[in-house]
Amino acid sequence: MSKPFVYITRKLPESVIEAFESVFKIEMWPEEEVPVERGVLLEKVQHADALITMLSDQVNHEIFEKQTNLKVVANLAVGYDNIDLNAAKEAGVVVTNTPDVLTDTTADLTFGLLLATARRLMEAERYVKNNSWENWAPLLMAGQDVHHKTIGIVGMGRIGETVAKRATGFEMEILYHNRSRKREAEEKIGATYVGFEELLKRSDFVVCLAPLTEETKGMFNKEAFERMKSRAIFINASRGALVDEEALYDAIHQNVIAGAGLDVFKNEPISADHPLLTLEQVVATPHIGSASEETRKTMMTLCLDNIQHVLNGKEAKTPVGAG
Ligand code: 8YV
Structure with a gap:
Protein backbone atom coordinates (compact mmCIF):
# COMPACT_ATOMS: atom_id res chain seq x y z
CA MET A 1 0.00 0.00 0.00
CA SER A 2 1.34 3.45 -0.86
CA LYS A 3 2.16 5.85 1.91
CA PRO A 4 -0.24 8.73 2.59
CA PHE A 5 0.80 11.99 0.93
CA VAL A 6 1.44 14.94 3.25
CA TYR A 7 2.05 18.37 1.70
CA ILE A 8 3.71 21.07 3.83
CA THR A 9 3.40 24.69 2.73
CA ARG A 10 6.85 25.78 3.99
CA LYS A 11 10.24 24.16 4.23
CA LEU A 12 10.56 22.56 7.67
CA PRO A 13 13.79 21.19 9.17
CA GLU A 14 14.86 17.73 8.08
CA SER A 15 15.36 16.75 11.76
CA VAL A 16 11.58 17.06 12.30
CA ILE A 17 10.54 15.45 9.03
CA GLU A 18 12.81 12.40 9.14
CA ALA A 19 10.93 10.77 12.02
CA PHE A 20 7.83 10.56 9.81
CA GLU A 21 9.39 9.67 6.47
CA SER A 22 8.86 5.95 6.96
CA VAL A 23 5.10 6.43 7.33
CA PHE A 24 4.32 9.35 5.00
CA LYS A 25 5.31 10.52 1.56
CA ILE A 26 6.21 14.08 2.49
CA GLU A 27 6.61 16.97 0.08
CA MET A 28 7.35 20.54 1.08
CA TRP A 29 7.27 23.92 -0.59
CA PRO A 30 11.03 24.47 -0.96
CA GLU A 31 11.17 27.96 0.55
CA GLU A 32 11.44 28.76 4.23
CA GLU A 33 10.58 32.43 4.01
CA VAL A 34 8.42 32.68 0.89
CA PRO A 35 4.82 31.45 1.11
CA VAL A 36 3.68 28.64 -1.15
CA GLU A 37 2.35 29.79 -4.53
CA ARG A 38 -1.40 29.51 -4.55
CA GLY A 39 -1.41 27.55 -7.82
CA VAL A 40 1.00 25.00 -6.37
CA LEU A 41 -1.10 24.56 -3.23
CA LEU A 42 -4.28 24.15 -5.29
CA GLU A 43 -2.55 21.50 -7.38
CA LYS A 44 -1.02 19.63 -4.41
CA VAL A 45 -4.26 19.53 -2.44
CA GLN A 46 -5.84 17.43 -5.19
CA HIS A 47 -3.55 14.54 -4.24
CA ALA A 48 -2.90 15.22 -0.56
CA ASP A 49 -4.19 13.15 2.34
CA ALA A 50 -3.02 15.83 4.73
CA LEU A 51 -1.72 19.38 4.69
CA ILE A 52 0.44 21.28 7.14
CA THR A 53 -0.45 24.95 6.77
CA MET A 54 0.80 28.25 8.16
CA LEU A 55 -0.94 31.48 9.13
CA SER A 56 0.04 32.92 5.76
CA ASP A 57 -2.11 30.34 3.92
CA GLN A 58 -5.79 31.07 3.39
CA VAL A 59 -7.39 27.65 3.71
CA ASN A 60 -10.86 28.34 2.37
CA HIS A 61 -13.56 27.06 -0.01
CA GLU A 62 -11.17 27.31 -2.95
CA ILE A 63 -8.86 24.78 -1.27
CA PHE A 64 -11.59 22.45 0.01
CA GLU A 65 -13.28 22.37 -3.42
CA LYS A 66 -10.09 21.00 -4.99
CA GLN A 67 -9.46 18.25 -2.47
CA THR A 68 -10.38 14.66 -3.17
CA ASN A 69 -8.56 12.68 -0.47
CA LEU A 70 -7.83 15.33 2.11
CA LYS A 71 -8.61 14.18 5.64
CA VAL A 72 -6.75 16.62 7.85
CA VAL A 73 -5.32 20.14 7.82
CA ALA A 74 -2.78 20.68 10.60
CA ASN A 75 -2.21 24.38 11.19
CA LEU A 76 1.21 25.29 12.60
CA ALA A 77 -0.24 27.76 15.11
CA VAL A 78 -2.66 27.88 18.00
CA GLY A 79 -4.72 30.49 16.11
CA TYR A 80 -6.70 29.30 13.11
CA ASP A 81 -8.30 32.45 11.73
CA ASN A 82 -6.71 31.57 8.36
CA ILE A 83 -8.91 28.48 8.08
CA ASP A 84 -12.57 28.44 7.11
CA LEU A 85 -13.79 25.89 9.66
CA ASN A 86 -17.26 25.63 8.17
CA ALA A 87 -15.83 24.84 4.74
CA ALA A 88 -13.59 22.22 6.37
CA LYS A 89 -16.54 20.69 8.17
CA GLU A 90 -18.61 20.57 4.98
CA ALA A 91 -15.72 18.82 3.25
CA GLY A 92 -15.37 16.39 6.17
CA VAL A 93 -11.81 17.51 6.83
CA VAL A 94 -10.43 17.57 10.38
CA VAL A 95 -8.57 20.75 11.38
CA THR A 96 -5.94 20.72 14.11
CA ASN A 97 -3.88 23.44 15.81
CA THR A 98 -0.94 23.56 18.24
CA PRO A 99 -2.21 24.68 21.65
CA ASP A 100 -0.35 24.22 24.96
CA VAL A 101 3.09 23.52 23.49
CA LEU A 102 3.60 27.22 22.69
CA THR A 103 1.96 28.73 25.75
CA ASP A 104 5.07 29.41 27.84
CA THR A 105 7.16 30.58 24.90
CA THR A 106 4.50 33.04 23.73
CA ALA A 107 3.96 34.28 27.28
CA ASP A 108 7.73 34.88 27.58
CA LEU A 109 7.75 36.95 24.38
CA THR A 110 4.70 38.91 25.50
CA PHE A 111 6.29 39.77 28.81
CA GLY A 112 9.58 40.54 27.06
CA LEU A 113 7.82 43.01 24.77
CA LEU A 114 6.21 44.61 27.79
CA LEU A 115 9.58 45.02 29.53
CA ALA A 116 11.29 46.21 26.35
CA THR A 117 8.65 48.86 25.71
CA ALA A 118 8.37 50.06 29.31
CA ARG A 119 12.15 50.28 29.82
CA ARG A 120 12.85 51.57 26.29
CA LEU A 121 15.33 48.77 25.67
CA MET A 122 15.40 48.96 21.86
CA GLU A 123 15.69 52.74 21.88
CA ALA A 124 18.50 52.48 24.42
CA GLU A 125 20.29 49.89 22.33
CA ARG A 126 20.03 52.09 19.21
CA TYR A 127 21.43 54.96 21.27
CA VAL A 128 24.48 52.99 22.32
CA LYS A 129 25.11 51.40 18.91
CA ASN A 130 24.65 54.74 17.10
CA ASN A 131 27.46 56.17 19.16
CA SER A 132 25.14 58.72 20.78
CA TRP A 133 26.19 57.81 24.33
CA GLU A 134 28.56 60.61 25.17
CA ASN A 135 27.40 61.53 28.63
CA TRP A 136 25.41 60.25 31.51
CA ALA A 137 22.27 62.17 32.47
CA PRO A 138 19.93 61.61 35.43
CA LEU A 139 17.01 60.79 33.17
CA LEU A 140 18.92 59.20 30.31
CA MET A 141 16.58 56.66 28.65
CA ALA A 142 14.36 56.68 31.72
CA GLY A 143 11.37 54.46 31.13
CA GLN A 144 8.55 53.26 33.33
CA ASP A 145 8.61 50.74 36.15
CA VAL A 146 6.89 47.44 35.52
CA HIS A 147 6.96 46.00 39.05
CA HIS A 148 3.99 46.82 41.29
CA LYS A 149 2.03 48.28 38.36
CA THR A 150 -1.34 47.12 37.03
CA ILE A 151 -1.49 44.76 34.06
CA GLY A 152 -4.78 44.31 32.22
CA ILE A 153 -5.03 41.15 30.14
CA VAL A 154 -7.66 41.02 27.42
CA GLY A 155 -8.19 37.38 26.51
CA MET A 156 -7.55 35.12 29.49
CA GLY A 157 -6.89 31.87 27.64
CA ARG A 158 -3.88 29.66 28.28
CA ILE A 159 -1.39 32.31 27.16
CA GLY A 160 -3.19 35.07 29.07
CA GLU A 161 -3.05 33.03 32.27
CA THR A 162 0.62 32.31 31.78
CA VAL A 163 1.39 36.00 31.24
CA ALA A 164 -0.55 36.66 34.45
CA LYS A 165 1.70 34.16 36.26
CA ARG A 166 4.76 35.98 34.94
CA ALA A 167 3.23 39.22 36.27
CA THR A 168 2.94 37.82 39.79
CA GLY A 169 6.74 37.64 39.87
CA PHE A 170 6.75 41.39 39.31
CA GLU A 171 4.20 41.79 42.11
CA MET A 172 1.75 43.41 39.72
CA GLU A 173 -1.96 43.89 40.20
CA ILE A 174 -3.64 41.67 37.61
CA LEU A 175 -6.91 42.59 35.90
CA TYR A 176 -8.42 40.57 33.11
CA HIS A 177 -11.28 40.66 30.69
CA ASN A 178 -12.55 37.58 28.91
CA ARG A 179 -15.73 36.17 27.31
CA SER A 180 -16.18 34.04 30.41
CA ARG A 181 -14.85 34.34 33.93
CA LYS A 182 -11.86 32.24 34.89
CA ARG A 183 -12.49 31.42 38.55
CA GLU A 184 -9.38 29.25 38.75
CA ALA A 185 -7.15 32.11 37.56
CA GLU A 186 -8.82 34.33 40.11
CA GLU A 187 -8.13 31.88 42.93
CA LYS A 188 -4.67 30.68 41.89
CA ILE A 189 -3.14 33.84 40.44
CA GLY A 190 -5.22 36.46 42.19
CA ALA A 191 -6.46 37.96 38.91
CA THR A 192 -9.53 40.22 39.07
CA TYR A 193 -12.24 40.08 36.41
CA VAL A 194 -13.35 43.50 35.16
CA GLY A 195 -15.30 44.90 32.22
CA PHE A 196 -13.35 45.99 29.14
CA GLU A 197 -13.78 49.71 29.85
CA GLU A 198 -12.70 49.38 33.47
CA LEU A 199 -9.65 47.39 32.42
CA LEU A 200 -8.66 50.11 29.94
CA LYS A 201 -9.11 52.80 32.55
CA ARG A 202 -7.17 51.11 35.37
CA SER A 203 -4.29 49.34 33.60
CA ASP A 204 -0.75 50.62 33.18
CA PHE A 205 -0.15 47.83 30.66
CA VAL A 206 -2.98 46.67 28.42
CA VAL A 207 -2.10 43.30 26.94
CA CYS A 208 -4.07 41.90 24.02
CA LEU A 209 -4.15 38.10 23.85
CA ALA A 210 -7.69 37.51 22.58
CA PRO A 211 -8.29 35.44 19.46
CA LEU A 212 -9.38 37.15 16.24
CA THR A 213 -13.13 36.71 15.76
CA ILE A 233 1.50 50.94 27.22
CA PHE A 234 -0.35 48.68 24.81
CA ILE A 235 1.00 45.20 24.01
CA ASN A 236 -0.31 42.96 21.25
CA ALA A 237 0.85 39.36 20.79
CA SER A 238 -2.40 38.02 19.36
CA ARG A 239 -3.53 39.25 15.93
CA GLY A 240 -3.07 42.65 14.31
CA ALA A 241 -6.66 42.85 13.14
CA LEU A 242 -7.89 43.36 16.71
CA VAL A 243 -6.38 46.83 16.47
CA ASP A 244 -7.26 49.91 14.46
CA GLU A 245 -3.65 50.68 13.56
CA GLU A 246 -4.34 54.25 12.45
CA ALA A 247 -6.03 54.95 15.77
CA LEU A 248 -3.06 53.40 17.60
CA TYR A 249 -0.66 55.56 15.61
CA ASP A 250 -2.65 58.71 16.42
CA ALA A 251 -2.94 57.75 20.09
CA ILE A 252 0.84 57.38 20.49
CA HIS A 253 1.72 60.31 18.24
CA GLN A 254 -0.64 62.61 20.15
CA ASN A 255 0.48 61.27 23.56
CA VAL A 256 -2.94 59.81 24.33
CA ILE A 257 -1.01 56.71 25.41
CA ALA A 258 2.73 56.24 26.00
CA GLY A 259 3.72 53.47 23.61
CA ALA A 260 3.16 50.00 22.23
CA GLY A 261 4.93 46.66 21.95
CA LEU A 262 3.65 44.86 18.87
CA ASP A 263 4.43 41.35 17.68
CA VAL A 264 1.52 41.28 15.21
CA PHE A 265 0.14 43.58 12.52
CA LYS A 266 -2.95 43.77 10.38
CA ASN A 267 -1.13 42.97 7.14
CA GLU A 268 2.01 40.94 7.71
CA PRO A 269 4.79 41.29 6.85
CA ILE A 270 4.81 45.08 7.28
CA SER A 271 7.36 47.25 5.54
CA ALA A 272 9.79 49.63 7.21
CA ASP A 273 7.74 52.67 6.15
CA HIS A 274 4.70 51.53 8.17
CA PRO A 275 3.65 54.63 10.18
CA LEU A 276 3.82 52.75 13.51
CA LEU A 277 7.49 51.99 12.90
CA THR A 278 8.31 55.69 12.65
CA LEU A 279 7.41 56.11 16.33
CA GLU A 280 10.27 55.82 18.81
CA GLN A 281 7.82 54.56 21.47
CA VAL A 282 6.86 51.49 19.43
CA VAL A 283 8.76 48.21 19.82
CA ALA A 284 8.03 45.87 16.92
CA THR A 285 8.85 42.21 16.34
CA PRO A 286 7.98 40.02 13.31
CA HIS A 287 5.27 37.72 14.76
CA ILE A 288 7.69 35.60 16.80
CA GLY A 289 5.49 34.78 19.80
CA SER A 290 6.14 31.05 19.60
CA ALA A 291 9.49 31.30 17.85
CA SER A 292 11.98 29.48 20.01
CA GLU A 293 13.73 26.64 18.24
CA GLU A 294 12.47 24.12 20.79
CA THR A 295 8.86 25.24 20.63
CA ARG A 296 8.64 25.60 16.86
CA LYS A 297 10.03 22.07 16.46
CA THR A 298 7.57 20.74 19.02
CA MET A 299 4.73 22.49 17.14
CA MET A 300 5.86 20.90 13.86
CA THR A 301 6.01 17.46 15.44
CA LEU A 302 2.55 17.96 16.94
CA CYS A 303 1.22 18.74 13.44
CA LEU A 304 2.67 15.48 12.12
CA ASP A 305 1.40 13.54 15.18
CA ASN A 306 -2.07 14.95 14.58
CA ILE A 307 -1.93 13.86 10.96
CA GLN A 308 -0.79 10.37 11.94
CA HIS A 309 -3.64 10.05 14.44
CA VAL A 310 -6.30 11.13 11.94
CA LEU A 311 -4.95 9.02 9.07
CA ASN A 312 -4.90 6.01 11.42
CA GLY A 313 -8.58 6.54 12.15
CA LYS A 314 -7.97 7.91 15.64
CA GLU A 315 -9.14 11.18 17.12
CA ALA A 316 -6.70 14.05 16.51
CA LYS A 317 -4.60 15.03 19.54
CA THR A 318 -5.55 18.69 19.30
CA PRO A 319 -8.57 19.12 17.01
CA VAL A 320 -10.27 22.46 16.44
CA GLY A 321 -14.06 22.42 16.57
CA ALA A 322 -16.32 24.34 14.17
CA GLY A 323 -18.47 27.17 15.55
C1 8YV B 1 2.39 30.93 14.91
C2 8YV B 1 0.77 32.22 16.22
O1 8YV B 1 2.92 29.80 15.38
O2 8YV B 1 0.23 30.15 17.18
C3 8YV B 1 -0.19 31.20 16.69
O3 8YV B 1 -1.40 31.44 16.58
O4 8YV B 1 0.42 33.30 15.96
C4 8YV B 1 2.21 31.87 16.07
O5 8YV B 1 2.64 31.28 17.21
C5 8YV B 1 3.27 31.40 13.84
O6 8YV B 1 2.78 32.55 13.31
C6 8YV B 1 3.43 30.34 12.75
O7 8YV B 1 2.25 30.13 12.00
Whole structure:
Protein backbone atom coordinates (compact mmCIF):
# COMPACT_ATOMS: atom_id res chain seq x y z
CA MET A 1 0.00 0.00 0.00
CA SER A 2 1.34 3.45 -0.86
CA LYS A 3 2.16 5.85 1.91
CA PRO A 4 -0.24 8.73 2.59
CA PHE A 5 0.80 11.99 0.93
CA VAL A 6 1.44 14.94 3.25
CA TYR A 7 2.05 18.37 1.70
CA ILE A 8 3.71 21.07 3.83
CA THR A 9 3.40 24.69 2.73
CA ARG A 10 6.85 25.78 3.99
CA LYS A 11 10.24 24.16 4.23
CA LEU A 12 10.56 22.56 7.67
CA PRO A 13 13.79 21.19 9.17
CA GLU A 14 14.86 17.73 8.08
CA SER A 15 15.36 16.75 11.76
CA VAL A 16 11.58 17.06 12.30
CA ILE A 17 10.54 15.45 9.03
CA GLU A 18 12.81 12.40 9.14
CA ALA A 19 10.93 10.77 12.02
CA PHE A 20 7.83 10.56 9.81
CA GLU A 21 9.39 9.67 6.47
CA SER A 22 8.86 5.95 6.96
CA VAL A 23 5.10 6.43 7.33
CA PHE A 24 4.32 9.35 5.00
CA LYS A 25 5.31 10.52 1.56
CA ILE A 26 6.21 14.08 2.49
CA GLU A 27 6.61 16.97 0.08
CA MET A 28 7.35 20.54 1.08
CA TRP A 29 7.27 23.92 -0.59
CA PRO A 30 11.03 24.47 -0.96
CA GLU A 31 11.17 27.96 0.55
CA GLU A 32 11.44 28.76 4.23
CA GLU A 33 10.58 32.43 4.01
CA VAL A 34 8.42 32.68 0.89
CA PRO A 35 4.82 31.45 1.11
CA VAL A 36 3.68 28.64 -1.15
CA GLU A 37 2.35 29.79 -4.53
CA ARG A 38 -1.40 29.51 -4.55
CA GLY A 39 -1.41 27.55 -7.82
CA VAL A 40 1.00 25.00 -6.37
CA LEU A 41 -1.10 24.56 -3.23
CA LEU A 42 -4.28 24.15 -5.29
CA GLU A 43 -2.55 21.50 -7.38
CA LYS A 44 -1.02 19.63 -4.41
CA VAL A 45 -4.26 19.53 -2.44
CA GLN A 46 -5.84 17.43 -5.19
CA HIS A 47 -3.55 14.54 -4.24
CA ALA A 48 -2.90 15.22 -0.56
CA ASP A 49 -4.19 13.15 2.34
CA ALA A 50 -3.02 15.83 4.73
CA LEU A 51 -1.72 19.38 4.69
CA ILE A 52 0.44 21.28 7.14
CA THR A 53 -0.45 24.95 6.77
CA MET A 54 0.80 28.25 8.16
CA LEU A 55 -0.94 31.48 9.13
CA SER A 56 0.04 32.92 5.76
CA ASP A 57 -2.11 30.34 3.92
CA GLN A 58 -5.79 31.07 3.39
CA VAL A 59 -7.39 27.65 3.71
CA ASN A 60 -10.86 28.34 2.37
CA HIS A 61 -13.56 27.06 -0.01
CA GLU A 62 -11.17 27.31 -2.95
CA ILE A 63 -8.86 24.78 -1.27
CA PHE A 64 -11.59 22.45 0.01
CA GLU A 65 -13.28 22.37 -3.42
CA LYS A 66 -10.09 21.00 -4.99
CA GLN A 67 -9.46 18.25 -2.47
CA THR A 68 -10.38 14.66 -3.17
CA ASN A 69 -8.56 12.68 -0.47
CA LEU A 70 -7.83 15.33 2.11
CA LYS A 71 -8.61 14.18 5.64
CA VAL A 72 -6.75 16.62 7.85
CA VAL A 73 -5.32 20.14 7.82
CA ALA A 74 -2.78 20.68 10.60
CA ASN A 75 -2.21 24.38 11.19
CA LEU A 76 1.21 25.29 12.60
CA ALA A 77 -0.24 27.76 15.11
CA VAL A 78 -2.66 27.88 18.00
CA GLY A 79 -4.72 30.49 16.11
CA TYR A 80 -6.70 29.30 13.11
CA ASP A 81 -8.30 32.45 11.73
CA ASN A 82 -6.71 31.57 8.36
CA ILE A 83 -8.91 28.48 8.08
CA ASP A 84 -12.57 28.44 7.11
CA LEU A 85 -13.79 25.89 9.66
CA ASN A 86 -17.26 25.63 8.17
CA ALA A 87 -15.83 24.84 4.74
CA ALA A 88 -13.59 22.22 6.37
CA LYS A 89 -16.54 20.69 8.17
CA GLU A 90 -18.61 20.57 4.98
CA ALA A 91 -15.72 18.82 3.25
CA GLY A 92 -15.37 16.39 6.17
CA VAL A 93 -11.81 17.51 6.83
CA VAL A 94 -10.43 17.57 10.38
CA VAL A 95 -8.57 20.75 11.38
CA THR A 96 -5.94 20.72 14.11
CA ASN A 97 -3.88 23.44 15.81
CA THR A 98 -0.94 23.56 18.24
CA PRO A 99 -2.21 24.68 21.65
CA ASP A 100 -0.35 24.22 24.96
CA VAL A 101 3.09 23.52 23.49
CA LEU A 102 3.60 27.22 22.69
CA THR A 103 1.96 28.73 25.75
CA ASP A 104 5.07 29.41 27.84
CA THR A 105 7.16 30.58 24.90
CA THR A 106 4.50 33.04 23.73
CA ALA A 107 3.96 34.28 27.28
CA ASP A 108 7.73 34.88 27.58
CA LEU A 109 7.75 36.95 24.38
CA THR A 110 4.70 38.91 25.50
CA PHE A 111 6.29 39.77 28.81
CA GLY A 112 9.58 40.54 27.06
CA LEU A 113 7.82 43.01 24.77
CA LEU A 114 6.21 44.61 27.79
CA LEU A 115 9.58 45.02 29.53
CA ALA A 116 11.29 46.21 26.35
CA THR A 117 8.65 48.86 25.71
CA ALA A 118 8.37 50.06 29.31
CA ARG A 119 12.15 50.28 29.82
CA ARG A 120 12.85 51.57 26.29
CA LEU A 121 15.33 48.77 25.67
CA MET A 122 15.40 48.96 21.86
CA GLU A 123 15.69 52.74 21.88
CA ALA A 124 18.50 52.48 24.42
CA GLU A 125 20.29 49.89 22.33
CA ARG A 126 20.03 52.09 19.21
CA TYR A 127 21.43 54.96 21.27
CA VAL A 128 24.48 52.99 22.32
CA LYS A 129 25.11 51.40 18.91
CA ASN A 130 24.65 54.74 17.10
CA ASN A 131 27.46 56.17 19.16
CA SER A 132 25.14 58.72 20.78
CA TRP A 133 26.19 57.81 24.33
CA GLU A 134 28.56 60.61 25.17
CA ASN A 135 27.40 61.53 28.63
CA TRP A 136 25.41 60.25 31.51
CA ALA A 137 22.27 62.17 32.47
CA PRO A 138 19.93 61.61 35.43
CA LEU A 139 17.01 60.79 33.17
CA LEU A 140 18.92 59.20 30.31
CA MET A 141 16.58 56.66 28.65
CA ALA A 142 14.36 56.68 31.72
CA GLY A 143 11.37 54.46 31.13
CA GLN A 144 8.55 53.26 33.33
CA ASP A 145 8.61 50.74 36.15
CA VAL A 146 6.89 47.44 35.52
CA HIS A 147 6.96 46.00 39.05
CA HIS A 148 3.99 46.82 41.29
CA LYS A 149 2.03 48.28 38.36
CA THR A 150 -1.34 47.12 37.03
CA ILE A 151 -1.49 44.76 34.06
CA GLY A 152 -4.78 44.31 32.22
CA ILE A 153 -5.03 41.15 30.14
CA VAL A 154 -7.66 41.02 27.42
CA GLY A 155 -8.19 37.38 26.51
CA MET A 156 -7.55 35.12 29.49
CA GLY A 157 -6.89 31.87 27.64
CA ARG A 158 -3.88 29.66 28.28
CA ILE A 159 -1.39 32.31 27.16
CA GLY A 160 -3.19 35.07 29.07
CA GLU A 161 -3.05 33.03 32.27
CA THR A 162 0.62 32.31 31.78
CA VAL A 163 1.39 36.00 31.24
CA ALA A 164 -0.55 36.66 34.45
CA LYS A 165 1.70 34.16 36.26
CA ARG A 166 4.76 35.98 34.94
CA ALA A 167 3.23 39.22 36.27
CA THR A 168 2.94 37.82 39.79
CA GLY A 169 6.74 37.64 39.87
CA PHE A 170 6.75 41.39 39.31
CA GLU A 171 4.20 41.79 42.11
CA MET A 172 1.75 43.41 39.72
CA GLU A 173 -1.96 43.89 40.20
CA ILE A 174 -3.64 41.67 37.61
CA LEU A 175 -6.91 42.59 35.90
CA TYR A 176 -8.42 40.57 33.11
CA HIS A 177 -11.28 40.66 30.69
CA ASN A 178 -12.55 37.58 28.91
CA ARG A 179 -15.73 36.17 27.31
CA SER A 180 -16.18 34.04 30.41
CA ARG A 181 -14.85 34.34 33.93
CA LYS A 182 -11.86 32.24 34.89
CA ARG A 183 -12.49 31.42 38.55
CA GLU A 184 -9.38 29.25 38.75
CA ALA A 185 -7.15 32.11 37.56
CA GLU A 186 -8.82 34.33 40.11
CA GLU A 187 -8.13 31.88 42.93
CA LYS A 188 -4.67 30.68 41.89
CA ILE A 189 -3.14 33.84 40.44
CA GLY A 190 -5.22 36.46 42.19
CA ALA A 191 -6.46 37.96 38.91
CA THR A 192 -9.53 40.22 39.07
CA TYR A 193 -12.24 40.08 36.41
CA VAL A 194 -13.35 43.50 35.16
CA GLY A 195 -15.30 44.90 32.22
CA PHE A 196 -13.35 45.99 29.14
CA GLU A 197 -13.78 49.71 29.85
CA GLU A 198 -12.70 49.38 33.47
CA LEU A 199 -9.65 47.39 32.42
CA LEU A 200 -8.66 50.11 29.94
CA LYS A 201 -9.11 52.80 32.55
CA ARG A 202 -7.17 51.11 35.37
CA SER A 203 -4.29 49.34 33.60
CA ASP A 204 -0.75 50.62 33.18
CA PHE A 205 -0.15 47.83 30.66
CA VAL A 206 -2.98 46.67 28.42
CA VAL A 207 -2.10 43.30 26.94
CA CYS A 208 -4.07 41.90 24.02
CA LEU A 209 -4.15 38.10 23.85
CA ALA A 210 -7.69 37.51 22.58
CA PRO A 211 -8.29 35.44 19.46
CA LEU A 212 -9.38 37.15 16.24
CA THR A 213 -13.13 36.71 15.76
CA GLU A 214 -15.94 38.84 14.31
CA GLU A 215 -16.51 40.17 17.85
CA THR A 216 -12.90 41.07 18.62
CA LYS A 217 -11.97 42.56 15.23
CA GLY A 218 -10.98 46.23 15.69
CA MET A 219 -11.85 46.26 19.41
CA PHE A 220 -8.78 48.39 20.17
CA ASN A 221 -10.03 51.52 18.44
CA LYS A 222 -9.86 55.29 19.02
CA GLU A 223 -12.36 55.13 21.89
CA ALA A 224 -10.45 52.29 23.54
CA PHE A 225 -7.14 54.16 23.40
CA GLU A 226 -8.81 57.32 24.70
CA ARG A 227 -10.03 55.39 27.75
CA MET A 228 -6.48 54.32 28.65
CA LYS A 229 -4.14 56.25 30.97
CA SER A 230 -1.84 58.70 29.22
CA ARG A 231 1.13 56.67 30.54
CA ALA A 232 -0.38 53.36 29.43
CA ILE A 233 1.50 50.94 27.22
CA PHE A 234 -0.35 48.68 24.81
CA ILE A 235 1.00 45.20 24.01
CA ASN A 236 -0.31 42.96 21.25
CA ALA A 237 0.85 39.36 20.79
CA SER A 238 -2.40 38.02 19.36
CA ARG A 239 -3.53 39.25 15.93
CA GLY A 240 -3.07 42.65 14.31
CA ALA A 241 -6.66 42.85 13.14
CA LEU A 242 -7.89 43.36 16.71
CA VAL A 243 -6.38 46.83 16.47
CA ASP A 244 -7.26 49.91 14.46
CA GLU A 245 -3.65 50.68 13.56
CA GLU A 246 -4.34 54.25 12.45
CA ALA A 247 -6.03 54.95 15.77
CA LEU A 248 -3.06 53.40 17.60
CA TYR A 249 -0.66 55.56 15.61
CA ASP A 250 -2.65 58.71 16.42
CA ALA A 251 -2.94 57.75 20.09
CA ILE A 252 0.84 57.38 20.49
CA HIS A 253 1.72 60.31 18.24
CA GLN A 254 -0.64 62.61 20.15
CA ASN A 255 0.48 61.27 23.56
CA VAL A 256 -2.94 59.81 24.33
CA ILE A 257 -1.01 56.71 25.41
CA ALA A 258 2.73 56.24 26.00
CA GLY A 259 3.72 53.47 23.61
CA ALA A 260 3.16 50.00 22.23
CA GLY A 261 4.93 46.66 21.95
CA LEU A 262 3.65 44.86 18.87
CA ASP A 263 4.43 41.35 17.68
CA VAL A 264 1.52 41.28 15.21
CA PHE A 265 0.14 43.58 12.52
CA LYS A 266 -2.95 43.77 10.38
CA ASN A 267 -1.13 42.97 7.14
CA GLU A 268 2.01 40.94 7.71
CA PRO A 269 4.79 41.29 6.85
CA ILE A 270 4.81 45.08 7.28
CA SER A 271 7.36 47.25 5.54
CA ALA A 272 9.79 49.63 7.21
CA ASP A 273 7.74 52.67 6.15
CA HIS A 274 4.70 51.53 8.17
CA PRO A 275 3.65 54.63 10.18
CA LEU A 276 3.82 52.75 13.51
CA LEU A 277 7.49 51.99 12.90
CA THR A 278 8.31 55.69 12.65
CA LEU A 279 7.41 56.11 16.33
CA GLU A 280 10.27 55.82 18.81
CA GLN A 281 7.82 54.56 21.47
CA VAL A 282 6.86 51.49 19.43
CA VAL A 283 8.76 48.21 19.82
CA ALA A 284 8.03 45.87 16.92
CA THR A 285 8.85 42.21 16.34
CA PRO A 286 7.98 40.02 13.31
CA HIS A 287 5.27 37.72 14.76
CA ILE A 288 7.69 35.60 16.80
CA GLY A 289 5.49 34.78 19.80
CA SER A 290 6.14 31.05 19.60
CA ALA A 291 9.49 31.30 17.85
CA SER A 292 11.98 29.48 20.01
CA GLU A 293 13.73 26.64 18.24
CA GLU A 294 12.47 24.12 20.79
CA THR A 295 8.86 25.24 20.63
CA ARG A 296 8.64 25.60 16.86
CA LYS A 297 10.03 22.07 16.46
CA THR A 298 7.57 20.74 19.02
CA MET A 299 4.73 22.49 17.14
CA MET A 300 5.86 20.90 13.86
CA THR A 301 6.01 17.46 15.44
CA LEU A 302 2.55 17.96 16.94
CA CYS A 303 1.22 18.74 13.44
CA LEU A 304 2.67 15.48 12.12
CA ASP A 305 1.40 13.54 15.18
CA ASN A 306 -2.07 14.95 14.58
CA ILE A 307 -1.93 13.86 10.96
CA GLN A 308 -0.79 10.37 11.94
CA HIS A 309 -3.64 10.05 14.44
CA VAL A 310 -6.30 11.13 11.94
CA LEU A 311 -4.95 9.02 9.07
CA ASN A 312 -4.90 6.01 11.42
CA GLY A 313 -8.58 6.54 12.15
CA LYS A 314 -7.97 7.91 15.64
CA GLU A 315 -9.14 11.18 17.12
CA ALA A 316 -6.70 14.05 16.51
CA LYS A 317 -4.60 15.03 19.54
CA THR A 318 -5.55 18.69 19.30
CA PRO A 319 -8.57 19.12 17.01
CA VAL A 320 -10.27 22.46 16.44
CA GLY A 321 -14.06 22.42 16.57
CA ALA A 322 -16.32 24.34 14.17
CA GLY A 323 -18.47 27.17 15.55
C1 8YV B 1 2.39 30.93 14.91
C2 8YV B 1 0.77 32.22 16.22
O1 8YV B 1 2.92 29.80 15.38
O2 8YV B 1 0.23 30.15 17.18
C3 8YV B 1 -0.19 31.20 16.69
O3 8YV B 1 -1.40 31.44 16.58
O4 8YV B 1 0.42 33.30 15.96
C4 8YV B 1 2.21 31.87 16.07
O5 8YV B 1 2.64 31.28 17.21
C5 8YV B 1 3.27 31.40 13.84
O6 8YV B 1 2.78 32.55 13.31
C6 8YV B 1 3.43 30.34 12.75
O7 8YV B 1 2.25 30.13 12.00
